[in-house]
Amino acid sequence: MIPSQLDAPAPRRIRKVGAVILRHGLLLVVRKRETNRFISPGGKPEPGETAIQCLERELAEELQIQVVSHQPLGTFSDQSAFENTQVDMEVHHVQTAGIPCPGQEIEELAWVDAGYRERGLAMGSIFDRFVLPRLIEQGWVRARRRTSPPTERSILVADLDGTLVFDGKPLAGQLREALHGLRGRIEPVFATSRAPRGAAALLGDLLSMGTVICCNGAIVLERGRITRRQTVDSAVVVALCELMDELGAEFYLEYGERFALCAGEASFREMRNYKDCASLDRARQDWAEGVVKIAVRARDKQAFVRECLRRFASQVHLAAHESETIDIGPAGVNKLTAVQECFDLAHTRLTALGNDENDFELLAEADAGYVVGHRLPGLEWAGGVKRVPASLEQLLELLHAL
Numbered sequence: 001m002i003p004s005q006l007d008a009p010a011p012r013r014i015r016k017v018g019a020v021i022l023r024h025g026l027l028l029v030v031r032k033r034e035t036n037r038f039i040s041p042g043g044k045p046e047p048g049e050t051a052i053q054c055l056e057r058e059l060a061e062e063l064q065i066q067v068v069s070h071q072p073l074g075t076f077s078d079q080s081a082f083e084n085t086q087v088d089m090e091v092h093h094v095q096t097a098g099i100p101c102p103g104q105e106i107e108e109l110a111w112v113d114a115g116y117r118e119r120g121l122a123m124g125s126i127f128d129r130f131v132l133p134r135l136i137e138q139g140w141v142r143a144r145r146r147t148s149p150p151t152e153r154s155i156l157v158a159d160l161d162g163t164l165v166f167d168g169k170p171l172a173g174q175l176r177e178a179l180h181g182l183r184g185r186i187e188p189v190f191a192t193s194r195a196p197r198g199a200a201a202l203l204g205d206l207l208s209m210g211t212v213i214c215c216n217g218a219i220v221l222e223r224g225r226i227t228r229r230q231t232v233d234s235a236v237v238v239a240l241c242e243l244m245d246e247l248g249a250e251f252y253l254e255y256g257e258r259f260a261l262c263a264g265e266a267s268f269r270e271m272r273n274y275k276d277c278a279s280l281d282r283a284r285q286d287w288a289e290g291v292v293k294i295a296v297r298a299r300d301k302q303a304f305v306r307e308c309l310r311r312f313a314s315q316v317h318l319a320a321h322e323s324e325t326i327d328i329g330p331a332g333v334n335k336l337t338a339v340q341e342c343f344d345l346a347h348t349r350l351t352a353l354g355n356d357e358n359d360f361e362l363l364a365e366a367d368a369g370y371v372v373g374h375r376l377p378g379l380e381w382a383g384g385v386k387r388v389p390a391s392l393e394q395l396l397e398l399l400h401a402l
Helices: 051-063 125-137 173-182 196-208 234-247 301-312 335-342 357-365 392-401
Strands: 012-020 026-032 066-079 085-097 106-112 154-158 187-191 211-214 219-222 225-229 250-254 259-262 277-279 293-297 316-320 326-330 349-354 368-372 385-388
Touching (some): 012 125, 026 051, 051 085, 066 125, 187 196, 187 335, 196 211, 196 219, 234 250
């Protein structure tokens, strides 16, 4: 006799905790090894664990990031996409410290918007049916990429270190020639974490030929002259320096035309040959004024970022590079905001090249964004973003195709 459906065993129920991690209208999801669907970061609580303790453990193991703050979004239930199991998922919106990278059990990351199905991405049932539609409806995840404007003006905004130049060497002659060749069709713009002195060392005469964005957007040069400058509030600078002293971090304060070191001889060696290098003198009455960027190297990078965000999240902008340096700048200022101040993007086609955490917003917003190399894993799943190898040949091919 064939058993009826009434005789079939009821699916078992499991409890999970999921994280909503958002950036510039994109949602981070993960794919575990030997699976074909992307799911939320998170997992099953261990005995005695709270939901937040579970997320703290899972995000550290899966993505190598740390929880800074969290807010509950709700509990959702559905059939598992992988097995005969009913899943009850408690979902939290989480602010994190660190750069997400695949860790334990994770094969791939993806930063997605509402167009993920069009790009062939299969999503787990709870996020697909309940969480993502809600995030899109509330405007937390972008419904679509921006509409490409009429091509009356086109700009190419390119990062320097790790994108166009490598190992601190000046821009290669072939790339310099290719960038010169774009003029008349596309306007080259350079956007870097470096101060003007550092940009000049790499760009040479290109520094004075157009727009150069320095210090992650805090300084803008037009034809070699500073035309825009945004600074960190002096009281915040003082408080940040107290935190860095407390945590034993080494750092320098960048003012644009000069910088002041507070570091041992072994740290920031690459900066010590500049003529405008000086030691920080806190006896000066104005030492905390006019700071456009603070570059920090801490013994425990993630712990410093977490504590900095906990105390100053609304007062500064952090860019934690994959290298050992953490950049701290004015709140709400990044490479994209600087581009938006300099160009009317409603009437300008934006192509962007970048490779590091401080390029994320620029690449995500571009009509055509190119991640150069292996960093920023998963961003190529966002609409309009592609990944290209970090090689001179590939960069030349890309520039000639623009």
